[in-house]
Amino acid sequence: MNKKKKLIIVLLLLALICAVILAIKSCRSKTVEQSKTTETAKNDNTTKEDKSDKKEEVKADDKKAETKEEPTPTPTETTTPVAPENDVPTNTQTDTYSQPTPTPCVPTYTTVTHPEVGHYEQREVVPEHIRGIYEDKFVGDQTGRIYNNLDEFNNQHEDSSYTVKKVEVGAEYVPAQFDNVWVVDQQAWTETVASGC
Template structure:
């Protein structure tokens, strides 16, 4: 009974130890899986954050590039308006200068005419005092010159750039070659037909040979010799070690393998499409 109890205790201890080891292994496996899941979750969060930051950076870059483009277009428009205003101001200045020059010329001419008239009048008075019979010479009236109008130069129109000639497409086909290998199969053919051979040979096979008749008396050499002794023919036998045997040998047919071409190799030209040689557009 004691021995049975001890055995029972040992079995209980062994099963308890196995159960503890199994529980510890399962718990460690669960903890490891939980750690791996937590790590994967944290990595996913980090990846989403980095992707959001990249998207925000790209949006900021796009907004800055759009604002720079708008500023460039505004500056170009302002430059164009400034150049136009400068050209109109220069034209006005030139017209004013030309009108001033024409006015100065007209005033100088008028003053010269007045002085000439006065001088002619004085000379006429002196001549009348010396010669009363002669009539005073009337001053020659010169036609007044109309003031020259300011010459206005025609406004210079902006030079029109020659329009580019319309592009006419010249289409050219582009192709490439595809090399197709040959198609075939392996086929067996008969090198030598099957044939039967008759072979006669000496085979090592010891046997008892009768000295009287030469027969094979291996099965009962004594009885065979007794029969010859009764007949008065003598007796005895000896051992032969080889037998002449004739047998037939079946030789199977001999086959070989050769490659049979079902379709020979060929080259195919495949079209890639039509392209313009000037601009490269595809048709």
């Protein structure tokens, strides 16, 4: 688009220069013709003046009287200035075209927040183990013997008193217990991103 504008401006300047040159040439030829016609008019006027001067002398001699000299009309000359051939007209106009400076690119800054990155891992909360099974049992105070029920205690003669205690009667396997725990691989972070250029 800018190349087309420049080309049009150059062509218009060339056309303007050609028009000025043609106008100068036509003015020169007219001034040369006018100067020739004024010179011939001068020559005609001088010959007429010479003839009128002679007639006045002849009349003055004949009449022997005083005659008033009438002023002879001088022809008016109109001359137009002729520019020498090597001169360049001073009224030429030069147009300068300056391209507008492009506006600088101003980027738009955006703050982007990145969430933290991580994964879930299983964590052992309770390890595997064997747990005992407890029940309330009658335990003799003197011997520490365990009785399954009260009748069994009454049928024996060694202990005179008993106490009810929790006694391990068996065991069971307890598998390990796991919990999911979030493990952070990369912390959350923010960055400023430029866009628009």
